[in-house]
Structure formats: C-alpha cells, structure tokens
Amino acid sequence: MIIQLEPSINQDQIQALKNKLGEIKYKANKVTTQYGDYLVCVGKKEFDIRSIGKMPGIKDIHRVSDAYKLVSKKWKVGQSMIDLGDGVKIGDGQFALMAGPCSIESEEQIQKTIAHLKANNVKIMRGGVYKPRSSPYSFRGLGIEGLKLWHSLAKEAGIKIITEVMMVEQIESMADYIDIFQVGARNAQNFNLLDALGEVDKPVLLKRGMSGTLDELLQSAEYIFSNGNEKIMLCERGIRTYENAYRNTFDINAIATLKEKSHLPVIADPSHGIGVRRFVDKIAYASTVAGADGIIMEVHHTPEKAFSDGQQTLNFQEAEEVYQKVRKLREIF
Ligand code: PEP
Ligand code: MN
Numbered sequence: 253m254i255i256q257l258e259p260s261i262n263q264d265q266i267q268a269l270k271n272k273l274g275e276i277k278y279k280a281n282k283v284t285t286q287y288g289d290y291l292v293c294v295g296k297k298e299f300d301i302r303s304i305g306k307m308p309g310i311k312d313i314h315r316v317s318d319a320y321k322l323v324s325k326k327w328k329v330g331q332s333m334i335d336l337g338d339g340v341k342i343g344d345g346q347f348a349l350m351a352g353p354c355s356i357e358s359e360e361q362i363q364k365t366i367a368h369l370k371a372n373n374v375k376i377m378r379g380g381v382y383k384p385r386s387s388p389y390s391f392r393g394l395g396i397e398g399l400k401l402w403h404s405l406a407k408e409a410g411i412k413i414i415t416e417v418m419m420v421e422q423i424e425s426m427a428d429y430i431d432i433f434q435v436g437a438r439n440a441q442n443f444n445l446l447d448a449l450g451e452v453d454k455p456v457l458l459k460r461g462m463s464g465t466l467d468e469l470l471q472s473a474e475y476i477f478s479n480g481n482e483k484i485m486l487c488e489r490g491i492r493t494y495e496n497a498y499r500n501t502f503d504i505n506a507i508a509t510l511k512e513k514s515h516l517p518v519i520a521d522p523s524h525g526i527g528v529r530r531f532v533d534k535i536a537y538a539s540t541v542a543g544a545d546g547i548i549m550e551v552h553h554t555p556e557k558a559f560s561d562g563q564q565t566l567n568f569q570e571a572e573e574v575y576q577k578v579r580k581l582r583e584i585f
Contacts, residue, residue, distance in 0.1 A: 253278065253301070254314045254327045257289040261309030272304060283322065285482045286453050292321050292478065318513070320470040322477040323484065328515040334455045334483050336412050336431050340375045342455075342485060343517030347582050348546035349575055350414055350519075352378040354561035355391060356398045359405070364553040366409045368568045372575050376412045376431070377402075378548055383560060384418060384438045391559040396425055403429035414457060414548070420448040427454060437462050437489055437524070440472050450479020457519060457548070459487045466506055470514060486510050487548065488539075489521035499527020499564065502535050507542035517545035523564045529555065532566060533574050540581045547578060 255269070269291070273280050278295030305313040314327035321327075333344035342348040352365050356379040369377055379402065383393040394401075399415065406413050412431035417423055418439060426433070432455045439445055440461035449456050456476055460469045473484050488507055490500025502525030510518045520539030522532045536547050552558045555565035566574065 253293040253295070254316055254321055255280075255291040255293060255304065256311040256313070256327075257291065258309050258311045259289065261289070265307070265309035269304070269307060269309070272307070281478065283478050283480070285477065285480045287482050290322065318470075319467060320474040320514075322482075323470050323473045323514050323516055325513060325515045330515070332482065332484075332515045332517060334485065334517060336376070336455065338375075338410065338412075340412055342519075343545045346545070348376060348519075349374045349578065350376040350378050350546060350548040351551045351571060351575075353552045353558060354523075354550050354565060355380045355383055355559045356394055356402050356415075357559050359401060361553065362402050362405050365551070366405060366411055368551070368553070368571070369411055370409060372572055374575060375410075376414055377406060378414045378434075378550070380416050380560075382416055382418045382422060384416070384436050385560070396422075396429075399426060399429045417445070417449070420445055423448055423452060427452060430454065432457050432485075435459060435472075437464075440464050440469065443472075443475055446472055446475035447479050450476040450481045452481060453483070454481075455483040455485065456481065457485045457487050459489045459521070460491065460503075460506070462492050462500075464491070466509060466513065469510075473514070473516060485517045485519050485546070486514065487519045487521055488525065488544075490525035490527070498531070500525060502526050502539075504535075504538050504542050507539055507544050511543050518543070519546040519548055520544040521548045523548075523550040523561070523566075527564045529564055529566060529570075532564060533570070533577070536574050536578055537581060540578050541585050543585070547574075549574065 278293040281292045283290040316326045318324045331344040334342045381393045381398040414432035416434040435458045437459045490502045493501040522535035550565040551571040552565045555562045
C-alpha cells in the first residue's frame, strides 16, 4: 500500500496515521523524494482503504500488491518523465536517442562523436570512463580525467552525458560532470550502489542484470526510488540464455511488459542486446515498435578500432540510418 502525504501534513496528523496503521498491523516506511512524501506500508490485513484515505494530511492512497511498490504503475496516474534541461526530456511520450562509443578513448574520438551527434540532432552521448571488463587486462577506461575532458567538450556543444558508475565512492566525484548515471548489468543488484544513487538528485539509467528477471529489475529500481530519487529509467540490454549464436538474447517482451508494470521510462540497448553489429539496427527498430521511450546505442567513427565492443558498434553512416528510421517509426507507433 502506498500513502501519498500532503506536504502540509502536521505532526498530530502523522501520529493519527501511525496509530491507525498500528491498529491494522501495517509496517510503514517513510520515503521522501525530490517530488513528494510517501508511506510505503506492508501488511496482510484486509481493510477499507477509504478509512485512511479520508484522514487529514493524506493526498491519496493506493493498494499495490506487487513486491515493488513505488515503481509500480498501479498507483501513479500517467507515465514518469525525466527532464534533463534544455528541452531534453525522456518518457511520457518524449523519445530519446542516446549514442556514443562503448568507451571514451581520446579527445579526437569525443570531438568526432559530438560532431556526428549534433549533425543528427541526437542530444545525449553515451560512453564509459569506468569500464566493467571480463578480463582485468582489457582497457578499463580513462577514469575521472577522461570524464572531465568529455564534459568540457560536451557542455560547449550542448550535449548531455550518460556514463556508468561502478562504485559508491565514484558518485560524488562524477556527479558534476554527468547528466545521467548508468548502472551496468553487472551492478544491477549492487544494493549499496542503488541505495547511494537514491540519495542524489540525478537521473539513473538502470540496466537489467545479465540473468535478472523483470521483477528483480523493478525491485532494484525500488531501492533507488525508496532512497529518495524518482528519476529512474529501466533498460533492457539482453539477457544470457542457452543460445550462443549471438552475445545476448534481447528480450523484446521486456519492453512492452515493463511499460505495463511500471510508470518509469523504458530504454532499449540494442548494441549489448544482440552484440552483433549487422543486427543492431533491427533490434533498435523492433524496440521502437514495442514501445521503448528511447534507444541507447554504441557508435564509433571507426568501430574496427574501438577499444571495446567494436563488434557491436555502428559507424556514423550506419547510425544515421538508424536515427532516421527510428524517428519514422515513432511517427507511426
Ligand atoms: C556498456 O554500456 O558499455 C556496458 C558495459 O553495458 P552492460 O552493463 O549492459 O553490459
Ligand atoms: Mn559496451
């Protein structure tokens, strides 16, 4: 059960509410976010929710039977939208393209990517400066210095930045240089990281774990929301299955299903989703038709020379075709 509190609720009214919840043996968790105050209540007893709904200081009350509560669509009217400023919005009908390399590599690469994005009216650039790699000997990113350089160039060009944060300790030093924190598949259930991202007022794109169910993804999102940050996007990036004809199995079902289960924007990552360059465009189109609120895609001026994930990265010409066709599809669906 979710109880939305009026900002004007006073101490006496809170006490009366607590007494009432005590009577029916519901445990209440207070959540305060950048947008509102909630009590997330868990209990078993059947009761008439109107008896709480009509109490003073209560804005609204909803029954939510899912394991996840605040990220559920069951209580919120409409879809959530994330406003990055400068007219860049994601969700609730606002579609976002995000593109860039797997890893940030050099000033030249950043400049070339920014020029490509600007020429195609793509407002958000992706790129990793802290890279989770299977092998410790692979390129692991340029770190905070790379992020600072990228930020100075992107800001000048009016381009927003999405990049992965891997540890709680990195959050503070990165926050001023990013527009969206990405939580990678490998950290989808790093609950300490999720708790900490709940405490910053920055959008978070949360990727689905390598073998994570949708319920697990939504409960991970609940960690962020319940710690105070409502600016969350869910990302389908493929899961590991028995099929080895491609890197991951992109779960197209997840797009439509998450949109029904949650009010949060849903983003598709076709690059990691299939992991095969020549098929990335098809998965991007399918995701758009399935109802994604955005696409995050790996692009590079020379994919053959990319420091990471070149095998699933499009060159600028290939990417342009995807942006154009995705935009056309958006007009139809
Ligand atoms: C990435 O975006 O480059 C990345 C490492 O993604 P994922 O966490 O989905 O593997
Ligand atoms: Mn990658």
